[in-house]
Amino acid sequence: MLSTMQPTPLLISTLLRYGTTAHGRSEVVTWTADGARRTTYAQVGEQAAQLAHALRDLGITGDQRVGTFMWNNAEHLATYLAVPSMGAVLHALNIRLFPEQLVYVTRHGGSEVVIVDNTLAEPFSQLLEQLPAVRQVIVNGPVEAAVLEALRRPAHVRQVHDYAQLLKGRPTTFDWVDDLDDNDAASMCYTSGTTGNPKGVAYSHRSNYLHAMAAVATLGSTQADRLLVVVPMFHANAWGYPYAAMVSGSTLVMPDRFLQPEPLATMIETEKVTGGAGVPTIWNGLLQYLDQNPHDVSSCRMLMVGGSAPAPSMMRAYQERYGIEIIQGWGMTETSPIGSLAFAPAAAEPGSDDYWSYRTSQGRLVCGVEGRVIGPDGTEQPRDGQRVGEIEVRGPWITASYYSNGEESEAEISAMAEKFDDGWLRTGDVGSLTEDGFLHLTDRAKDVIKSGGEWISSVDLENAIMGHPDVLEASVVGIPDPKWDERPLATVVLRAGASPTAGDLREFLADKVARWQIPEQWAFIDEVPKTSVGKFDKKRLRQRYAEGDLSVLRAD
Amino acid sequence: MLSTMQPTPLLISTLLRYGTTAHGRSEVVTWTADGARRTTYAQVGEQAAQLAHALRDLGITGDQRVGTFMWNNAEHLATYLAVPSMGAVLHALNIRLFPEQLVYVTRHGGSEVVIVDNTLAEPFSQLLEQLPAVRQVIVNGPVEAAVLEALRRPAHVRQVHDYAQLLKGRPTTFDWVDDLDDNDAASMCYTSGTTGNPKGVAYSHRSNYLHAMAAVATLGSTQADRLLVVVPMFHANAWGYPYAAMVSGSTLVMPDRFLQPEPLATMIETEKVTGGAGVPTIWNGLLQYLDQNPHDVSSCRMLMVGGSAPAPSMMRAYQERYGIEIIQGWGMTETSPIGSLAFAPAAAEPGSDDYWSYRTSQGRLVCGVEGRVIGPDGTEQPRDGQRVGEIEVRGPWITASYYSNGEESEAEISAMAEKFDDGWLRTGDVGSLTEDGFLHLTDRAKDVIKSGGEWISSVDLENAIMGHPDVLEASVVGIPDPKWDERPLATVVLRAGASPTAGDLREFLADKVARWQIPEQWAFIDEVPKTSVGKFDKKRLRQRYAEGDLSVLRAD
Known part of the structure; x- marks a missing residue:
């Protein structure tokens, strides 16, 4: 039996229309070298309309790709809203990728027009020669003549525009394309895969819309919130904040390129920020800064953290010293990204072990996942x-x-x-x-040790070994074993002057992990190799083992 | 460009699975003559599975209709979840309709199985003879032999079952039907139209799902909430509370048939209710009761009100005396029903005139409407x-x-x-x-006065006239006019002993409404006729005018 309900597609244009009218007075605060630059949702809506007119004039029709190479700011938000609502597809380029990856994803996605922040125009110009599909570049803010020249140099670049000039005088309303299928692509992001080329995800209008509703329903944001969006808009939709804000009407505080603890602390204090979102490194740096440089951060109740697991000690420190809940989220580019959020169940007594075990988990899967x-x-x-x-x-x-x-x-x-x-x-x-x-x-999955049909967590073993007072760092990798398929190899960095044996460390583990999980093979090394983002580089460790570059001791 | 996202349909079974696991420990409290009867979401999920098995055994396949004739209680909630999730269509019958309307909607909807609360079995039995499609009746709770016999009497009724007996021993899991189109009907409700037959609305899985997400996103309910759902589950999805609760995990306090101020006050006090939903009459009665019979209602922060506009004085009284915000909502059966909710914008200073003008409006359209x-x-x-x-x-x-x-x-x-x-x-x-x-x-729309191509609000005129100290009641209706199509006729009930003339009243209106809106025709009557729910019966007034049954004075 068919329902009698309207089959209204779930489109970004609905969020745009709603946010810029219902919440027309909500603010978008963009940080600059001179402090806050303010605009309202209503103004961002007008800017989005002007941008859409400009992009149509530049030949953007149908589902063509429009790229951005931008920080978090009001212009990037207008682009987030305008591009999908005019039926095109937004590709926010991850400025932190290596140049060859950036070239790959830009070419693969197929952007023909790219909007670039002036402070990123110089690095972008260095890629441009290798991006033959890009025929128009729009620069947000003034740039030096040399940079402009560099942007104009490639033969395939037909025009370089100034964002403000390009929009000026255009109509502040646009007839947004509403006859889209809501499974049509609205935006795309690429994974920053550690092996092989980055892989692209094309979000739909429907997926972005439902994700935004789920974000608001789970985070409980309202018009009274003032949210500091540190997570970049080129990382998995900025965790959904831009579109969710259109629903909730929360004011957005956009740090642009000012991601250091000092300006962030100033933003929280002066903009009366109530919540925020960023990776552990950001909040860790902020914590240390706040401890040394007191700021009034009493307006802030919650900071969402994702990307990697925050240290429980940091979570407790924020809660105890500043009354700020650090809420862990889990997700990935492929999950839009919100998969789970670590709010404690109502039944868990705040501060109890039960409570903290929930809070330090990766969280509860949200409704829909x-x-x-x-x-x-x-x-x-x-x-x-x-x-x-x-x-x-x-x-x-x-x-x-x-x-x-x-x-x-x-x-x-x-x-x-x-x-x-x-x-x-x-x-x-x-x-x-x-x-x-x-x-x-x-x-x-790639680091877990598959031993005798069972799995051993490399992370659990590392944490257990690092609990020994003489151990500075420990990284555990799986190495081939004729009988068990794989066995753990523990690589250990000792504190200066300490000299426990492999046998001592095995004994230390005896009451901490299952007997069959205790490594027999140990290597004492000077330093654990790290990736560019500071994680243990286990690929490199396995390579060194394979090349016979580690001196391995056996202890049974 | 097609997206790469999963085209997962939005189904009630997703809400069922999520709510009964993620929020398995949340409670459903059903009020009884002996106080609270408790069950958990996990148990309601098991009951829903058992009910689905039972209904399959009774021959419910495909999109057949299953009716309910029930109060708000745990069994009704299990039915709300089970019926759509097994692919069938829930029709919650409005027990308050006149018998002939009830017979009409039940026949029109086509329910073959009806689940009936024991306390409603007797009135239902009186309808049953006229419901030839109903072949199975399930009674929730014990009934007297005479009632059972009455239910069994009609030849078309093959079996009458006891709810608990029917479910007993059946499996507590069910393979919910997930290959539905989310535009398929999940449930249906009928309008209680004042003219003609009630009209049916068939909600889809998608519409119910999106409505639930919007309700949680706008109301901000969480697992810590304990919500008193007074609005009946046979009225427009109980304003979305049952499905929204599966998302938020809020505990539901179900009053069953105990809708009087005294048990409601006890529920709020003993169950530490944090929010609720009901019509103005309910909250008005509760306010008067609380003022006379103090209860600790400090847990309660918000009561949603809909169906008709609450008096601003009641809203202020709750806020000032009990710290409870009365949040007005607007909607109708055809809007699932949430259309708007009257939260004040963040920018409005609480308590200011600006604030109250927002709060006493019908609210802001929610995102999606x-x-x-x-x-x-x-x-x-x-x-x-x-x-x-x-x-x-x-x-x-x-x-x-x-x-x-x-x-x-x-x-x-x-x-x-x-x-x-x-x-x-x-x-x-x-x-x-x-x-x-x-x-x-x-x-x-049917009461507005269409005069010379402009509209005159009958309600605004009535309020203006009732502002006169000598006027007890005033009702304004449009009457035919050869020149202006319609002109307002003011019917007025004067206070005992007062004797203003039509001219006096016109003069009183002079600085209150536009000159052209002031009625020329007046009738002084003893009482304004009322409908069964106590509203001015303007249809009756227009009839009396047409029949020459009003003595009309002209004053220009």
Whole structure:
């Protein structure tokens, strides 16, 4: 039986129209070298209309791609709203990728027009020669003549525009394209894969819309909130904040390029920020700064953190010293990105161990995201908070496949297909789920040690070993074993002057991890190699082992 | 360009699965003569599975209709979840309709199985003879032998079951039907139209799902909330509370048949209710009771009110005496029902006139509901908070047409079609919209006076006239006028002993309403006729005028 309800598609233009009228007085505060620059949602809506007119004039029709190479600011927000609402597809380029990756994703996505912040125009100009599809560049803010010249140099670049000049005098309303299918692409992001080329995700209007509603419903943001969006708009939709804000009407405080603790503390204090979002490094730096340089941050109640797990000590410090809850979220580019959020259940007594075990988990899957745990033998595991396996998720804002422009190699196509399992996304994260949907991650799938049909968490072992007072750092990787497939190899950096033996460390682990998980093979090294973002570089460690570059001791 | 996201349908089964696991420990409290009866969301989920097995056994397959004739209680909630999730369609019958209307809607909807609360079994048995499609009746709770016999009497009733007995021992999980189109019907409700037969609305899985998300995002309910759902589950989805609670995990306090002020006050006090929903009459009665019989209602922060506009004095009294915000909502069966909610904008200073003018409006349209104002000349009016017209709305949880079972008359079909205007629902409400989406209703379309191409609000005129100290009641209706199409006729009930003339009253209005709106025709009457729910019966007044039953004075 068919319903009698309107089949209204879920479009970004609905969010744009709603946010810029219902919340027309809400502010977008962009930080500058001279402090706050203010604009209202209503003005951002007018700017979005002007931008859409300008882009039409530059030939953007249908589902063409428009790229951005920008910080978080009001102009980037206008672009977020305008491009999908005119039926085109927004590709926010991740300015932090290596140049060759940036060239790859820009070419792969196919942007023909790119909007660039003036402070990023110089690095962008260095890529431009390799981006033959880009025919128009729009620069937000004044640039020096040399940079302008560099942008104009490639033959394929037809015009370079000044953003403000380009928009000036254009109509402040636009007839947004409402006859789209809500499964049409609205925007795209690329994963920053550690192996191979980045992979593209094309978000739909529907997925962005539903994600925004879920974000507001779960975070409880209102018009009274003033949210500091540190997470970049070129990272997985800025965790949904721009579109969610159109629903809630929360004022957005956009730090632009001022991501250091000092300006962030000033923004929180002077803009009476009530909440924010960023990676652990950002909030960690801010904590240290605040401890040394007192600011009034009493307006702030909550900071969302994602990207990697925050240290529980930092979470407690914020809560105890500043009354700020650090709320951990888990997700990835492929999940739009909100998969889970670590609010404690109402039944957990604040401050209790129970409470903190929820708060330091990766959080509860939000309504709309279904999860399952696939164990070492490929079967679904019970959701008992104990049994571990690779986490798989599905739902209306989860990727079903990667974006193909038809130019991928067979190997790439096959690697992309491997990330999906019968309609579920394989997250590459290993952990458990509780009955009430809380996610506890223990490892990355590629780092977990597959030993005798069971999995050993490299992270758990590392934490246990680092609990020894003589150990400065420890990283555990799986190495081939003829009998057990893999066994853990513990690489350990000792504190100066300390000299425990492998046997001592094994004994130390005896009452901390299961007997069969205790490593037999140990290597004492000077330093654990790190990736560019400061994580243990386990790929490099496995390589060094394979090359015979580690002196391994056996202790049984 | 197609997105790469999963096209997951938005189904009630997703809400069911989520709510009964993520919020498995949340409670459903059902009030009884002996106080609270408690069950958890997890248990309601198990009960829903058992009910689904039972209904399958009774032959419910595909999109057959299952009716309920029930109060708000845990069993009704299980039915709300089970029926749509097994692919069937829930029809919650409005027990308050007149018997002939009840028979009409039950036959029109087509329920084959009806679940009936024991305390409603006797009145239901009186209808049953006229409901030949109903072949199975399930009674929730014990009934007397005579009632059971009455239920068994009609030849078409094959079996009468005891709810608990029927479910007992059945599996507590069910393979919910997930391959539905989310535009398929999930549930249906009928309008209680004042003229003609009630009209049916068939909500879709998608509309219910999106409505639930919007309710949580706008109301900000969380797992810590304990919500008193007084609005009946047979009225427009109980304003979305049952499905929204699956998202938020708020505990539900269900009053069953105990809707009097005394048990409601006890529920709020003993169950530490944080919020609730009901019509003005309910909260008005509660206020008077609380003023006389102090209860600790300090846990309660907000009561949502809808159905008709609450008196501003009641709103202020709750806020000042009990710290409870009365939040007005506007909607109708055809809007699922949430159209708008009257939270004041963040910029309005609490307690200021500005604040109260927002709070006493019908509220801001929620994200997803678009509105427009169609003026007397059929053109769209600006959203300036001044220009009035009929309010039209559209969106994914707004009705596109009424449910037809193919048996309607030509006249009915044509009347049903008239409620829609080029994809918009004509609400029958007259008022204005502000730029930021706040709705101010001034009249019902059928009561507004169409005079010389302009509209006069009967309600505004009545309020102005009732401002005169000698006037007890005043009701204004439009009467035919050869020159102006319609002119207002003011019918006035004077206070005992008072004797102002029509001229005096006209003079009183001179500085209160526009000159051309002042009535020339007046009738002094003993009492304004009222409808069964206590509203001015303007249909009766117009009839009395047409029949020459009013003595009309002219004053120019």
